[in-house]
Amino acid sequence: MTATGVIHGRFQVLHRDHLKYLLAGKARCRHLVVGITNPDPTHTREESDDPRRSRPEHNPLTYYERQWLVRRVLAEAGCSLEEFSVVPLPINLPELYGHYVPLDATFYLTIYDDWGRRKRERLESLGLRVEVLWERPLAQKGISGSEVRRRMAAHEPWHDLVPTAAAELLEAWDVPARLRTAMKLG
Numbered sequence: 001m002t003a004t005g006v007i008h009g010r011f012q013v014l015h016r017d018h019l020k021y022l023l024a025g026k027a028r029c030r031h032l033v034v035g036i037t038n039p040d041p042t043h044t045r046e047e048s049d050d051p052r053r054s055r056p057e058h059n060p061l062t063y064y065e066r067q068w069l070v071r072r073v074l075a076e077a078g079c080s081l082e083e084f085s086v087v088p089l090p091i092n093l094p095e096l097y098g099h100y101v102p103l104d105a106t107f108y109l110t111i112y113d114d115w116g117r118r119k120r121e122r123l124e125s126l127g128l129r130v131e132v133l134w135e136r137p138l139a140q141k142g143i144s145g146s147e148v149r150r151r152m153a154a155h156e157p158w159h160d161l162v163p164t165a166a167a168e169l170l171e172a173w174d175v176p177a178r179l180r181t182a183m184k185l186g
Contacts, residue, residue: 004105005029005131008089010037010145012059013152013175014069014166017143019077022070024133025108026079033101034070035089039063057182060149060175063088072165094122103128111135153179 007025011018026032038059061069067086074084087100097103106129109119116135123130143161151158152175159167170176 002029002106004031004033004102005108006033006035006089006101006105007108008035008037008091010059011066011069012038012061012145013148013162013170014066014073015143015145015148015162017141018145019073019163021110021133022074023077026074026084028108028131029106030083032079032084033105034074034084034086035091035101036063036066036070036086037089037091039088039090057179058146058149060178060182061173065169065173069166069169072169073163076163076165091119091122094126097126097128105129106131108133112138112141149179152176153183 005025005028007022009018009021022032022034040063070086071081075081089100090096103126107123108131109116109123110133111117111120112135120130120132148158148161150156151161152170155176158176162170
């Protein structure tokens, strides 16, 4: 078990498969640093391997909201606040990583597509220690944030796709209505 691990994601919105990913990283280190990517529009760039990830309708939650989601969901899963940190991580700007996360940590990621492979290459090119938790075809990805957001906006069932703590916050913040507005749905 390593001392410190870094894991990252947009968590737009945090769903049950995100939780599996977070817990898989946490199982490999004593302290997990959760980097929230696309923390704000000034640190978000379009990526050719996943161009949708930078669009506003795919990023309905603020950094502040997402860090609360991660904190509440990990606490609900039994992690103490001393076992993890939540920080911004502008994944598109590798020159800034050292300002947000410990570069001597092990960086955990999963790979489903070219974007995952690009992130691995980016991290390794910086000399960072990378551990791929799993690599699977995109068809085996499971839950996607896009599907959860679509269901929320379309008034379809979505609560079963997210941890209870996440559902409570998403409802309190009225994220389904926010998504309908962003997607121009009624």
